[in-house]
Amino acid sequence: xxxxxxxxxxxxxASHLVEALIEHGETEIHLTAYxxxxxxxxxxxxxxxxxxxxxxxxxxxxELLEQIKPDQIYHLASIATVGNSFEKAQFVMEMNxxxxxxxxxxMAQIVPNARLLHVSTALIYQASTDKINESSAFGPxxxxxxxxxxxxxxxxxxxxxxxxxxxxVRPFNHIGxxxxxxxxxxxxxxxxxxxxxxxxxxxxVGNLESIRDFSDVKDIVQGYILLMNxxxxxxxxxxxSGKGIKIKEILDQxxxxxxxxxxxxxxxxxxxxxxxxxxxCDNEKIKQLGWQQHHQxxxxxxxxxxxxxxxx
Amino acid sequence: xxxxxxxxxxxxxASHLVEALIEHGETEIHLTAYxxxxxxxxxxxxxxxxxxxxxxxxxxxxELLEQIKPDQIYHLASIATVGNSFEKAQFVMEMNxxxxxxxxxxMAQIVPNARLLHVSTALIYQASTDKINESSAFGPxxxxxxxxxxxxxxxxxxxxxxxxxxxxVRPFNHIGxxxxxxxxxxxxxxxxxxxxxxxxxxxxVGNLESIRDFSDVKDIVQGYILLMNxxxxxxxxxxxSGKGIKIKEILDQxxxxxxxxxxxxxxxxxxxxxxxxxxxCDNEKIKQLGWQQHHQxxxxxxxxxxxxxxxx
Numbered sequence: 001x002x003x004x005x006x007x008x009x010x011x012x013x014a015s016h017l018v019e020a021l022i023e024h025g026e027t028e029i030h031l032t033a034y035x036x037x038x039x040x041x042x043x044x045x046x047x048x049x050x051x052x053x054x055x056x057x058x059x060x061x062x063e064l065l066e067q068i069k070p071d072q073i074y075h076l077a078s079i080a081t082v083g084n085s086f087e088k089a090q091f092v093m094e095m096n097x098x099x100x101x102x103x104x105x106x107m108a109q110i111v112p113n114a115r116l117l118h119v120s121t122a123l124i125y126q127a128s129t130d131k132i133n134e135s136s137a138f139g140p141x142x143x144x145x146x147x148x149x150x151x152x153x154x155x156x157x158x159x160x161x162x163x164x165x166x167x168x169v170r171p172f173n174h175i176g177x178x179x180x181x182x183x184x185x186x187x188x189x190x191x192x193x194x195x196x197x198x199x200x201x202x203x204x205v206g207n208l209e210s211i212r213d214f215s216d217v218k219d220i221v222q223g224y225i226l227l228m229n230x231x232x233x234x235x236x237x238x239x240x241s242g243k244g245i246k247i248k249e250i251l252d253q254x255x256x257x258x259x260x261x262x263x264x265x266x267x268x269x270x271x272x273x274x275x276x277x278x279x280x281c282d283n284e285k286i287k288q289l290g291w292q293q294h295h296q297x298x299x300x301x302x303x304x305x306x307x308x309x310x311x312x
Numbered sequence: 313x314x315x316x317x318x319x320x321x322x323x324x325x326a327s328h329l330v331e332a333l334i335e336h337g338e339t340e341i342h343l344t345a346y347x348x349x350x351x352x353x354x355x356x357x358x359x360x361x362x363x364x365x366x367x368x369x370x371x372x373x374x375e376l377l378e379q380i381k382p383d384q385i386y387h388l389a390s391i392a393t394v395g396n397s398f399e400k401a402q403f404v405m406e407m408n409x410x411x412x413x414x415x416x417x418x419m420a421q422i423v424p425n426a427r428l429l430h431v432s433t434a435l436i437y438q439a440s441t442d443k444i445n446e447s448s449a450f451g452p453x454x455x456x457x458x459x460x461x462x463x464x465x466x467x468x469x470x471x472x473x474x475x476x477x478x479x480x481v482r483p484f485n486h487i488g489x490x491x492x493x494x495x496x497x498x499x500x501x502x503x504x505x506x507x508x509x510x511x512x513x514x515x516x517v518g519n520l521e522s523i524r525d526f527s528d529v530k531d532i533v534q535g536y537i538l539l540m541n542x543x544x545x546x547x548x549x550x551x552x553s554g555k556g557i558k559i560k561e562i563l564d565q566x567x568x569x570x571x572x573x574x575x576x577x578x579x580x581x582x583x584x585x586x587x588x589x590x591x592x593c594d595n596e597k598i599k600q601l602g603w604q605q606h607h608q609x610x611x612x613x614x615x616x617x618x619x620x621x622x623x624x
Binding site: 097098140150 | 406413417455461473
C-alpha cells in the first residue's frame with residue numbers, strides 16, 4: 001500500500017487534496033500540521049496520521065520520515081505571511097528557507113527514492129501581458145514570493161545534485177471553500193454573506209483592475225495528483241485555467257449570486273503598492289499530461305458564497 | 313567630503329577597490345571586516361576606519377551606519393562558501409540572506425538617501441551559448457549562487473518598495489593578485505610558482521573545457537566606481553570583458569610565462585558535478601556608460617604569477 005505524506009496538511013488546498021486522494025482510493029495518508037490540528041481534515045484522517053511538526057526542526061523531520069517512510073510527499077507547507085516589514089520579511093524568508101532545506105535533506109537521507117511534489121507558486125514570475133510559461137522570467141515582488149522562488153530553485157538543485165525524484169508545480173490563483181480571509185474572494189464572499197444577514201452594510205474593495213488566473217481548488221489538487229503520478233522527474237509545470245479574469249468580474253459574479261443588493265465602496269488603502277496587473281497561466285505543458293479544468297467560475301463562486309453563509 | 317563605506321572590505325576585490333578609490337582622490341573610506349582585519353588594506357586605510365562587524369547583527373549594523381553616515385555604500389560582503397552539504401548550504405544561505413536584510417533595513421532607517429552598489433554575481437544566471445545580458449534567465453546552480461540571487465532580488469524589492477537608491481552589478485569571473493586559493497587561476501599560479509621553486513613536481517587540473525569570461529579585477533573595480541557614480545538607480549548591470557575564454561587557454565598562458573617546464577596531470581575529482589560549460593557577458597549596457605577593459609589577459613596572468621612567486 002502506497003504511503004502518502006502531505007506537509008502543511010491542514011491548510012486550505014491540502015484539505016481538498018486529502019478529499020481528492022480519498023476519492024482516488026488512497027488510504028495511507030499522513031499529514032504534518034504546524035500549530036493547527038486541522039478542524040476539517042480531522043474528520044477525514046485518523047488522528048494518529050496527523051503529525052504535529054515544525055518542518056524547520058531537522059531532527060524531528062528526520063524522525064517523522066523514518067517513522068512513515070512515505071513513497072510520495074506532497075509538499076504544501078510554507079509560511080504565507082505577506083508584508084514588507086523587516087521582521088516579517090526575515091521571518092517568512094528564514095522559515096521557508098529552513099523548512100525546505102530540512103525536508104530536502106531529510107528526504108535525501110531517509111527516503112531517497114520517494115517522489116516529492118513541490119508546490120511552488122506563480123507569484124515567483126514577473127507580471128507580463130503574455131501568458132506565462134515555465135521559462136518566463138522570474139520577478140518575485142515581495143519577501144514571501146522571493147522565499148518561494150528560493151524553495152523552488154533549491155528543489156532544482158537537489159534534484160540535480162542528489163538525483164532526488166522531484167516534480168515542481170507552480171499554481172496560479174485558486175479559490176474554494178475553506179480558503180482563509182485575507183484572500184480577495186474569501187474576503188468578498190464573507191462580506192456579502194454578512195450583508196445578507198444584516199451584519200454589515202457595505203462591501204469595501206481595493207484594486208479591481210488587476211487580471212488574474214483563477215481556478216477552482218478542486219481542479220488544482222487534481223493537477224497535483226496528476227503530476228505526482230505522471231509528471232516527469234526534475235520538471236516544473238505551471239497550473240492554472242489559462243484564462244485571464246479581471247478582479248472586477250469576480251466581484252460582479254459574486255454580487256449577482258447574492259440574495260440582496262450589495263453596496264460597494266472603494267478603499268484606496270486596500271491597494272498594495274506592488275499589485276501585478278496581469279498574471280495568466282500558459283498551461284500547455286500540463287494539458288499535454290491530460291489536465292483540464294472541470295469547474296466553472298460561477299459554480300466555484302457559488303460554493304464559496306454558500307460556505308461563508310454556513311460559517312457565519 | 314563624500315563618505316564611503318565598503319562592506320566585506322578586507323576581501324580580494326575590495327582591496328583593489330580601495331586602491332582605485334584612493335587613486336580617484338577619495339579619502340573618507342571606511343571598511344567593514346568580518347573575522348579578518350585585512351592584512352593588505354590596513355596599509356592603505358586608517359585603522360579606525362576598519363570596523364569589525366558581523367553584518368547579520370542588525371543592531372551593530374545600525375550603530376555603524378549611525379556613526380559613519382555614509383553617502384555611498386559598496387556592498388561586497390558575502391559568505392562565499394561553496395559546497396552542497398546540508399550544513400554548508402544552510403550556513404551560506406542564512407548568512408547571506410540575513411546580512412542582506414540587515415544592511416538594507418539599516419540603510420532604509422538611517423541613511424535612506426545614500427546610494428548602495430550591490431555586488432551580485434553572474435553565477436545567478438543559467439549557462440547559455442548566447443552571451444548573457446541583464447534579462448537572461450536565472451539558474452543558480454548551488455546554494456551560494458542561490459543566496460546571491462536572493463540578495464539581488466531583495467535589492468530590487470527594497471529599491472521599489474522603499475525607494476532606496478540601489479544599483480546592482482553582476483560581475484563575471486575576475487582575477488588578480490590577492491585572490492585566495494580555491495579559485496582556478498590562483499590555484500594554478502600558486503602551483504606553478506611552487507614547481508618553479510622545486511616545492512612541487514606537477515600541476516593537478518580539473519575540467520579544462522568550460523568557457524568563462526575573465527576580467528582583471530582592476531577593470532572590475534573601475535566598473536564598480538563608474539556604476540556608483542553614473543549607474544541608473546534601480547538598474548542592474550552585467551560586468552565582464554565580453555570574451556569567452558576556454559579555461560585551457562588560461563592554463564596554456566600561465567605555463568608559457570613559467571620559468572621552467574610544468575608537468576600537468578588531470579584530476580577527475582576536481583571536476584564538480586555541475587560545471588557550467590559557457591558563461592560569457594553581454595556588456596553592452598555598461599559599455600554605454602563608458603566602461604572598457606584596460607588590462608589584457610596576459611598582463612593580468614603575469615601579475616598573478618608574480619604575486620604567488622613573492623608570496624611563497
